[in-house]
Amino acid sequence: MVPISYKMDDDIMNHVAHENQHVAKGNDSQCLLSILDMPFEVVGVPFEATLYTILQGCSLEIVPDPLLYVKIAQEVAKVDGSTTDVGSASPPPDTPPTAPDERQWDPMGIMRSNTRWAALQSWKDETAAEVDRILEEVGGFSLNSHKSRLCSDLAERSSGADMAPQITQRTQQIWLQDSDPEVRLYYTESLPVSEHCKGTILLIHGFPETSYQFRHVVKPLAEAGYRTIAPDYRGAGFSSHPPGGYTKDILSQDLHTLLVEHLNIKDPIHIVGHDIGGMIAFAYVSQFPDDVASIAWGECPLPGTKHYETNKHTPPLWHFSFHAQPDIPEALVAGKERMYIKHFYDRLAQKPSAFTNEDLDFYATQYSMPGALRCGFNAYRMFKKDAAHNQNWLSNMGKVKVKNMILSGERSLVAKGAVEMAEEVFENVTPGFVEGSGHWIAEENPEDFVKKVLAFIEH
Structure with a gap:
């Protein structure tokens, strides 16, 4: 697990320690939902990379709560600036939003490709279609149409190429x-x-x-x-x-x-x-x-x-x-x-x-x-x-x-x-x-x- 370095805030550090206990116990859904709600300011490694590492360490022997997918989609929608009502039947916009450079579209490194791709990799096959529907609905992205990018992105992330060392x-x-x-x-x-x-x-x-x-x-x-x-x-x-x-x-x-x-x-x-x-x-x-x-x-x-x-x-x-x-x-x-x-x-x-x-x-x-x-x-x-x-x-x-x-x-x-x-x-x-x-x-x-x-x- 990549070490997590936060600005010196005891409440945050205690929260991270508590959530790492959830990871150790395999309580993936509870851990991820709680971390997504956590106030944070990361120094060094993007938060998304830390989240990716947490997901990598999860056993995922059970399918997480479906609400987790909605939570992910909501967070993605916030970053995308999408006004689509997550979970509604509304069709995606005619022209999907253009994706700018990752460091511009997500300057704080909170949520985007690492989180999405790592989550998609880990989710069970029977839920992939629902996840794809939600992602396409909120941002115009499709798992199938971005499969090649997903594979290369995951390979790079898992090798640690995008996870620069942290310091405190x-x-x-x-x-x-x-x-x-x-x-x-x-x-x-x-x-x-x-x-x-x-x-x-x-x-x-x-x-x-x-x-x-x-x-x-x-x-x-x-x-x-x-x-x-x-x-x-x-x-x-x-x-x-x-x-x-x-x-x-x-x-x-x-x-x-x-x-x-x-x-x-x-x-x-x-x-x-x-x-x-x-x-x-x-x-x-x-x-x-x-x-x-x-x-x-x-x-x-x-x-x-x-x-x-x-x-x-x-x-x-x-x-x-x-x-x-x-x-x-x-x-x-x-x-x-x-x-x-x-x-x-x-x-x-x-x-x-x-x-x-x-x-x-x-x-x-x-x-x-x-x-x-x-x-x-x-x-x-x-x-x-x-x-x-x-x-x-x-x-x-x-x-x-x-x-x-x-x-x-x-x-x-x-x-x-x-x-x-x-x-x-x-x-x-x-x-x-x-x-x-x-x-x-x-x-x-x-x-x-x-x-x-x-x-x-x-x-």
């Missing part, structure tokens, strides 16, 4: 500190389909972005078998905006507390950090090396390295100095957030079209919130302290020995010299490049981003 996804926030100043972290968690979880991946975003930057990759990473956590770090996105705590050691400690104390994750995790998130990832593995199985990081000159000191005042990194100034960046950018952040997306991307107007509006809204710009710039103002922390860790503990990959955009401005920089602080560096991408690797080429991350983790 939730968003939540936790309080690291509820006194003044409030420290609250928002995060998205995606759980894999299979009961066997391969591990946990922590995705750490950069500036001027939030966890939203991983919107295209959290699902495929979870479908690959990984519990995926994507937080908005302190001061960003939906998280709170406290005035202090923007050195990367503190930002990484926040995330460690989230995972270990609040999510009870005890096994070593896989970290993926981008931009400022790459700096936070390095601070995380430096402080908690035993809690990290691997780290993929990049698209950031790391404070304290020779690469950083050489390039921090060059034209490509002009904003490092600008953001580090007190007060003036906030005063100049406030009210112009959309234009300012779009400058970075356009300038640093090889595929600017990766950012839709909706994406720009989302990010602009996040950074126009009170305190958001200040917090974002504070992460840059702490680079000098971050450099001292990084050099101190390197001096005391030597290069990090945890499995690592420096992950860059193939055509990014900061890709040159990235491997040499990583070799200053890590042993056995693995280079990785997201094909055709500029700086925004998870958004410009999410497919190759996922491919490179999984290949590294699972190698």
